[in-house]
Amino acid sequence: MDDIVVSLKNITKRFPGIVANDRVNFELRRGEVHTLLGENGAGKSTLMNILDGIYQPDEGEIYINGKLVEIKNPSDAMRLGIGMIHQHFMLVETLTVLENVILGLAEQGLYINKKEISKRIEEVSDRYNLCINPSTKIWQLSVGEQQRVEIIKTLFRGAQILILDEPTAVLTPQEVEVSFEIYKQMIEEGKSIIFISHKLNEVMDISDRITVLRKGKYIGTVDTDKITEKELATMMVGREVLFRLERKPHERKDKVLQVSNLKALDDKGLLALNGLNLEVFSGEIYGLAGVAGNGQKILSEAIAGLRKVIDGKITIAGKDLTNASASEIFAHGVSYIPPDRLKMGLVPNLSSVDNAILRRYYKPPIYNRHLINYSEAERYAKKLIEEYDIMVPREDAPVKLLSGGNMQKLLLAREISEQPKLLIAVHPTRGLDVGATEFVRRELLKQRDNGVAVLLISEDLDEIFMISDRIGVIYEGQILDTFDIKEAKIEKVGLLMAGMKSEREFSEQVCSTV
Amino acid sequence: MISFKGINPLAAYKALLIGAFGSTYTFSETIVAATPLILIATGLVLVFNMKFWNIGAYGQYIMGAIFSSYFALNVSPSVSPWILLPVMCVASIIGGAIWALIPAFMKLVWEVNEVISTLLLNYIALYILKYLMYGPWRNPTSHGFPLSKMFAANAQLPRIWPHTRVHLGIVFAIIIVFLMYFIIKKTRFGYETRVIGENSTAARYAGISIFRNTMLAMAISGGIAGLAGMAQVSGVIHLLQLEINPNYGYTAIIVAWLASLNPIAVLLVSILLGGIEAGGSQIQMMMHVPYGIVGVIESSILFALLGGEIFKTFRVKFRRRG
Ligand SMILES: Nc1ncnc2c1ncn2[C@@H]1O[C@H](COP(=O)(O)OP(=O)(O)O)[C@@H](O)[C@H]1O
Numbered sequence: 001m002d003d004i005v006v007s008l009k010n011i012t013k014r015f016p017g018i019v020a021n022d023r024v025n026f027e028l029r030r031g032e033v034h035t036l037l038g039e040n041g042a043g044k045s046t047l048m049n050i051l052d053g054i055y056q057p058d059e060g061e062i063y064i065n066g067k068l069v070e071i072k073n074p075s076d077a078m079r080l081g082i083g084m085i086h087q088h089f090m091l092v093e094t095l096t097v098l099e100n101v102i103l104g105l106a107e108q109g110l111y112i113n114k115k116e117i118s119k120r121i122e123e124v125s126d127r128y129n130l131c132i133n134p135s136t137k138i139w140q141l142s143v144g145e146q147q148r149v150e151i152i153k154t155l156f157r158g159a160q161i162l163i164l165d166e167p168t169a170v171l172t173p174q175e176v177e178v179s180f181e182i183y184k185q186m187i188e189e190g191k192s193i194i195f196i197s198h199k200l201n202e203v204m205d206i207s208d209r210i211t212v213l214r215k216g217k218y219i220g221t222v223d224t225d226k227i228t229e230k231e232l233a234t235m236m237v238g239r240e241v242l243f244r245l246e247r248k249p250h251e252r253k254d255k256v257l258q259v260s261n262l263k264a265l266d267d268k269g270l271l272a273l274n275g276l277n278l279e280v281f282s283g284e285i286y287g288l289a290g291v292a293g294n295g296q297k298i299l300s301e302a303i304a305g306l307r308k309v310i311d312g313k314i315t316i317a318g319k320d321l322t323n324a325s326a327s328e329i330f331a332h333g334v335s336y337i338p339p340d341r342l343k344m345g346l347v348p349n350l351s352s353v354d355n356a357i358l359r360r361y362y363k364p365p366i367y368n369r370h371l372i373n374y375s376e377a378e379r380y381a382k383k384l385i386e387e388y389d390i391m392v393p394r395e396d397a398p399v400k401l402l403s404g405g406n407m408q409k410l411l412l413a414r415e416i417s418e419q420p421k422l423l424i425a426v427h428p429t430r431g432l433d434v435g436a437t438e439f440v441r442r443e444l445l446k447q448r449d450n451g452v453a454v455l456l457i458s459e460d461l462d463e464i465f466m467i468s469d470r471i472g473v474i475y476e477g478q479i480l481d482t483f484d485i486k487e488a489k490i491e492k493v494g495l496l497m498a499g500m501k502s503e504r505e506f507s508e509q510v511c512s513t514v
Numbered sequence: 515m516i517s518f519k520g521i522n523p524l525a526a527y528k529a530l531l532i533g534a535f536g537s538t539y540t541f542s543e544t545i546v547a548a549t550p551l552i553l554i555a556t557g558l559v560l561v562f563n564m565k566f567w568n569i570g571a572y573g574q575y576i577m578g579a580i581f582s583s584y585f586a587l588n589v590s591p592s593v594s595p596w597i598l599l600p601v602m603c604v605a606s607i608i609g610g611a612i613w614a615l616i617p618a619f620m621k622l623v624w625e626v627n628e629v630i631s632t633l634l635l636n637y638i639a640l641y642i643l644k645y646l647m648y649g650p651w652r653n654p655t656s657h658g659f660p661l662s663k664m665f666a667a668n669a670q671l672p673r674i675w676p677h678t679r680v681h682l683g684i685v686f687a688i689i690i691v692f693l694m695y696f697i698i699k700k701t702r703f704g705y706e707t708r709v710i711g712e713n714s715t716a717a718r719y720a721g722i723s724i725f726r727n728t729m730l731a732m733a734i735s736g737g738i739a740g741l742a743g744m745a746q747v748s749g750v751i752h753l754l755q756l757e758i759n760p761n762y763g764y765t766a767i768i769v770a771w772l773a774s775l776n777p778i779a780v781l782l783v784s785i786l787l788g789g790i791e792a793g794g795s796q797i798q799m800m801m802h803v804p805y806g807i808v809g810v811i812e813s814s815i816l817f818a819l820l821g822g823e824i825f826k827t828f829r830v831k832f833r834r835r836g
């Protein structure tokens with residue numbers, strides 16, 4: 001009989017207006033990697049927050065090593081050997097690795113000897129190949145390295161059961177592999193891991209067993225070697241999912257966007273674009289891959305006229321629009337789906353009607369002699385809502401009440417309806433469920449087929465490979481290389497995302513910060 | 515609070531009510547007090563909707579009074595009121611608008627916090643008024659009191675209700691309320707201000723000019739406050755003096771919030787608070803409690819209001835944790 005270290009029985013957790021977990025069962029054996037799989041909002045984080053003592057279940061029981069327990073807070077969880085690494089790290093940026101680890105211990109009231117702990121951090125780092133130097137400041141570390149510091153912190157607090165909440169969402173493919181090596185090492189030492197993800201290929205790769213949640217409900221638990229990716233997807237989504245979107249061969253025609261030698265600063269005044277060159281043609285999707293923070297946001301803002309550039313040139317359909325205003329650039333046929341729909345693309349407190357007309361409230365027939373014709377505006381909003389099948393409570397309800405998917409549909413519908421020459425889409429499917437994701441991708445393909453030049457900026461490599469015709473990799477404000485989709489290899493793109501030209505360079509890089 | 519002084523609070527409130535709405539005369543005084551509140555608060559609604567925290571209606575009101583008084587005191591009494599009064603109106607609007615455009619410009623160009631700059635300008639306006647009242651504009655026969663000469667008949671806004679002090683200003687106020695409602699709800703300018711107020715990043719994204727709209731809105735807001743100042747000197751007191759009740763500029767902030775930034779609601783709330791102002795003097799006479807009690811009542815209202823807001827926001831934040 002296997003050793004069962006965690007058993008959650010019939011856990012129910014309600015939030016106002018939603019049942020985040022509905023009689024969920026979950027079981028973890030000693031020495032296994034058990035994946036919790038589910039779409040965004042399926043209730044994965046909630047369930048694990050219950051195990052970590054952050055939330056209390058409304059119903060259900062928790063057994064640790066066969067004993068019924070009550071976990072009132074994370075300290076309780078720690079005492080039971082449970083440690084969680086959250087989606088958002090909880091490190092103090094201005095302190096060193098050592099100081100952060102000490103902080104973690106101090107919370108538990110443990111005895112602290114700085115020198116000894118520093119030595120032990122080095123030991124642990126060596127043992128797991130983490131390549132972390134205790135005296136480095138957190139802000140100097142990459143996201144992947146910060147994650148490893150979180151792991152060290154948790155190990156130091158004596159965790160035997162590690163919960164990792166979507167650790168790979170922020171990593172490059174190579175960093176993911178490094179992490180997986182670390183997990184395997186921990187398993188060998190008799191620890192057990194709960195791994196949260198919604199990326200099927202990773203899940204198949206790392207886990208021994210998989211538990212699927214859908215809309216808060218427990219769907220089932222399966223052995224990884226007895227199931228296919230496709231079957232898993234069906235369990236997760238509740239219907240068959242198309243893995244490949246149909247694509248017509250692409251006909252690339254005129255050059256719509258030309259960016260040459262572009263330089264621009266970010267909000268902190270640091271050089272974020274460093275002589276970037278880029279061309280996008282009508283009838284193609286150009287997918288720009290890159291780890292967040294390498295200049296993709298700045299680039300999209302510069303093209304859309306929302307950020308001044310300090311050098312270089314932006315030409316749209318043959319016209320020099322460097323440092324033109326946002327409205328001028330929009331008037332020249334550039335639509336923009338910004339990375340954060342609630343911050344920029346939509347006005348959350350205004351109605352669907354007000355949001356639908358944001359791009360044409362100053363054009364007839366909606367605009368008429370200083371006035372806005374609201375019956376026209378409403379007609380227009382209704383048209384978008386029907387055409388794109390957007391679920392709204394009422395047209396005059398604030399858009400913040402819509403689900404993420406429906407907000408994004410409204411934004412997309414509005415931008416596409418302006419019949420742009422160039423469509424910039426930044427993280428267009430971030431945070432959307434599978435249905436809405438598929439819809440958005442299809443819509444981008446449709447635009448491409450209609451001859452629009454699409455610049456797709458995404459953190460999701462699968463998405464980029466699925467719909468792009470050409471793929472470029474951005475790193476530290478430059479495009480390192482561009483591939484035709486037929487020649488693009490995911491490994492190569494992954495390496496470039498980390499700024500490296502070869503495998504060898506990567507393995508050297510992992511420990512280079514020490 | 516009132517019971518602290520050993521006076522039956524119910525009786526005091528009753529006196530207040532009678533003072534505000536009890537008789538034709540007291541009701542007319544309520545309208546007189548409500549007039550500047552309606553005007554100023556309506557202007558504030560526009561800029562508060564844009565999240566521009568104009569605390570400067572006080573100073574804009576004073577400047578309106580000063581600018582219009584300049585013409586009232588210097589134009590010959592033989593000029594037709596049909597000319598002089600419109601000139602005074604325009605002057606007051608310009609005076610208030612200038613006083614509002616300064617902080618708007620400072621915020622838009624140098625990112626100077628508007629709460630601080632408008633407050634500062636309030637003091638400057640008050641000092642200008644003091645200087646004029648103790649200096650060049652003082653009536654030589656006022657025995658040292660800080661008063662100007664009486665306005666001639668052609669510089670007085672007509673009274674529209676016999677035997678009371680209710681003047682034409684209330685008609686302006688009502689027209690402006692409905693105009694403002696229309697501007698906010700129906701015009702392109704109103705739409706743009708709404709987008710800016712709710713999400714200035716989205717406004718930038720859509721190419722909406724934050725500079726032009728904020729300047730225009732502040733000019734309107736300050737202009738209306740200036741007009742309120744003119745209505746007060748030309749309609750109620752018929753001279754410029756140190757005591758022209760600039761505190762209306764602060765009370766109007768309370769009005770705008772109590773009215774949830776809706777111009778039509780401003781009308782009703784102003785009459786309510788105007789009633790408290792007017793009734794205040796009544797309690798003072800009948801119950802021998804100080805007039806200051808009016809301030810206490812007003813600030814309690816604001817406090818309850820802010821408290822409610824804080825709890826609302828706080829609860830939302832609290833739930834989102836984790
Ligand atoms: N603190 C909270 N208050 C209210 N609703 C919440 C809270 N946390 C999560 N939810 C809701 O519960 C559902 C499940 O969320 P979560 O567990 O974060 O999903 P997952 O991690 O699988 O993406 C979502 O609909 C989410 O909006």
Ligand SMILES: [Mg+2]
Pocket residue numbers: 044045046087165
């Ligand atoms: Mg989650």
